[in-house]
Amino acid sequence: MTETVGIVIVSHSSDIAKGTADMVRQMVGTEVKVAFCGGNPDGGLGTSVPLIIDAINAAWSPKGVAVLVDLGGAETNSEMAVEMLEPARRDLVVVCNAPIVEGAVMAATEAAGGSTLAQVKAVAEELSAD
Template sequence: MSDVTCVGIVIVSHSPEVARGTADMVRQMAGEEVPVAWCGGDPDGGLGSNVEAILEAIDQAWSEKGVAILVDLGGAETNSEMAIEMLPAEKAAKVVICNAPIVEGAVMAAAEASGGASLQDVKQTAEEYLAA
């Protein structure tokens, strides 16, 4: 995916349905040029999140411009942090977790990313929703 020019978006939810629905909304509102991936639920099909699925989602949404992760609850954030720590340093430096509501933040982040914004601008846009 070396031709990707937009920051990628990863949705991490404790619920697979929430993650999938949020990703679908992002794609419909921001377009297909923004790489979007999602993961949700624990490996047994229950509520939760897991590091391996987050790593796979980061790979699916990877862009040289970086990846913004949006999470729903503390466990998803903790597992996302662990996933980032497992990445090679040069890749980890291009992945951020946004402190924003998962649905609204993801839509705002993707809209910003679709215009070619930097990773920091995408993160800031997603997080501005909390300040409003």
């Protein structure tokens, strides 16, 4: 199997992040690497830049990584996590403007076919386009 774009799911809630990842694995399959993180390090609601970086590393692919987020801080912390990657990898990670569950399933479906990062992002964002 050729490399596919990896998927990272970032939610304020670890349950939502895990549940979304479960849906992707069940609906799309295991050929796409999916990593997730949710909650702050104390176990409460929130997002954490180091945990997002860990998830990006876990889902890493030479074709890139698409990040799906839920509310506000998940997006800003994900952007901060991308900023903290070494420059060579920074351009290979995109945060998608898409609903977290639908976007993750659709991004993974597109990624499974071997699409580029730009194509994966475009498909995830198709839902927000209208």
